[in-house]
Amino acid sequence: MGGEVHRCRVLVIGTGFSGLGTAIQLRKRGRDDFILLEKAREVGGTWRENTYPGCACDVPSHLYSFSFEPNSDWTQMWSGQEEIFDYLHGLADKYDLRRNIHFGRTMTGGYWDAERQRWHIDTESGDEYVAQFVVSGIGALHIPNVPDLPGADTFAGTAFHSAQWNHDYDLRGKKVAVIGTGASAVQFIPEIVGDVAELQLYQRTPPWVIPRLNVGIPPKARRLFGRVPLTRRMLRAVVYWLHESLALGFNGHPRLMRPIEKLARKNLNKTVTDPVLRRKLTPSYSIGCKRILGSGDYYPALISRKSEVITEGIAEVRPHSIVAGDGTEREVDAIIYGTGFHVTDGFESVDLTGVDGRHLAEEWKEHGIRTHLGITVAGYPNAFFLLGPNTGLGHNSVVFMIESQIRYVLRLMDLVDRRGADSAVVRPTVQSSFNTDIQQKLAKGVWSSGGCVSWYLDSHGVNRTIWPGSTVRYWRQTRSVDPADFEFTPG
Known part of the structure; x- marks a missing residue:
């Protein structure tokens, strides 16, 4: 028996940092034409799922949080799971996002309707979601990796x-x-x-x-951060x-x-x-x-x-x-x-069908995971990945990367609107040039030359996970959208 059909302008998958951050920025722009799909019954993503003893972030809390939603009340330099979960939970409440969240909905796949210029996303519940834009906020660390041991x-x-x-x-x-x-x-x-x-x-x-x-942050310091925001911003900058x-x-x-x-x-x-x-x-x-x-x-x-x-x-x-x-x-x-997650093969599980019947999972499995800026994919209009391939970090906060990506995605959506178009898709030559560049840079990095095999590498030994270089460089590359990078389809 079929489920309901839901229509919106923007469909966001997941309610971790990526999903909630996107929804907050949409709401700040006065938009309410979005829906978030969440497989669980609560928000939080990684910080809802991982509740093992001692679970904490390895990036200091004042950096592992949104710059546009600072928290003066972190009690430790490196906060535990409960405190980070409470932070995300509080953001959902502050921006009244729950009325836009469809809980208990697991995405199973979707296809691009070229005639109507819309995505059709299917869920395990049988409900279908029709949207102009789809933003994947599922991240990479969400499918537990349990080794297949004999017996x-x-x-x-x-x-x-x-x-x-x-x-x-x-x-x-x-x-x-x-x-x-x-x-x-x-x-x-x-x-x-x-x-x-x-x-x-x-x-x-x-x-x-x-x-x-892990040092505690004294109440006096927390009060100072709240009363004099400049002190909090200075700490974040130093970290x-x-x-x-x-x-x-x-x-x-x-x-x-x-x-x-x-x-x-x-x-x-x-x-x-x-x-x-x-x-x-x-x-x-x-x-x-x-x-x-x-x-x-x-x-x-x-x-x-x-x-x-x-x-x-x-x-x-x-x-x-x-x-x-x-x-x-x-x-x-x-x-x-304690064997981590399916990372690169987790990306390959994304079952989207793009233009001309192209299957994203098959393409990535056969040719390797390739995107432009880790966000857009040639042949898949109006589909965006947050914390996607080659945007992970080994040295800094991924929340910084997520913020850069959200800004880029929303500016591209605005560009589509200003041009009176229905969709934008990155040009294959732009995507190819980007991937050639980052792979050349990655070849010089410690992940390729350091003498180890890690989850950063795919089954072919290619690094499809890490961003090579500084986060400043990524910020510069995503601070604006070059219209020449995309093909636009008129509305």
Whole structure:
């Protein structure tokens, strides 16, 4: 039985930073002809989904927030999940966005109607959405990556991914296997090690971990930020430029990263005195090749008598145990996957049909993910991606990138209106030139030359995730729209 048909000018997919930021800017422009689709029953995106113990942002809060919606009341320099979720929740309320949100709607695909110059988007509920513009705010970190381990389906204990934390399961006194050593694992391992009977950490590649002491922001400082906004803006600026200074090191000047690598190595050597464990935890690649992590309690958690770091891989999962690559079998009550997300292949799951029946997922799978500025795609008019391919960062706040993208998208929409057109689509030559340029720049970066394999790379070993260079350069490239980059279809 078919669902309802909903019509709007702008359809926004997702209610994380990207989706809510777009809706806020539309509302600030006095527009109400938009709908947000949200698969869940609440806003928040990543910060709604990830509720594991210790979940926090690794970018300081005053930078990991909208410049047009500052928050003077962050209680810590690096805020936890609950505080960031409350920030997003508050924005939805402040701008009365809930009346524009259709909760419990999961997009399954869509097609471009060239005759009527409209997108038709389908959902699992059977409802159809017809819109002039579609803005994808789903991001990259939303599909948990659970590895296909031999025998995993026979495991009789409890198993879950860190992004789907089972809060009903009591870890106290249990033998727990953690698979993966990414950002999530580095945060939740110190939180659970005190409760478990055993912690078995199955590590493929050790991360670089720099020491971090998360300081609280005193009430006096928070009051000052609220009463004298200039002080808050100054703090944000200082944090921004400190992070931005790393851009050169990431992009072809590895010598500039040596002080950070020295700091990380000193942190490891000072904390881990056991030479065998220290060797296991020492990365063999250049710092920055994989995501740099910050923690003051990760290494102390691993030197606990309860902890064991296993680097021989996993040969097999059995109903009550895991067999490592060297044949050692260890009893296990629970398995926690700290294995990150489907990133590049997550983009490939976007099932859109553009002009002349072109399928975006098939094109990206066959030829690689290609866009212009990570936002628009040749052959797919009026479709925009926020925090799309090659706009992720390893050194600064992605919220800065999202703001730049929102501004660009809204200016392109305005340009379509001013020209009396119905649609705009980026020219293939412009997209090709952009991708050639960024891939040449990425080839010089630490992600390509640092000696590691990371989730930044697609199945062909091509970096389709990271923006090469400074965020200032991206801001400059997106601050205005060049009409010559697009083909317009009259209304």
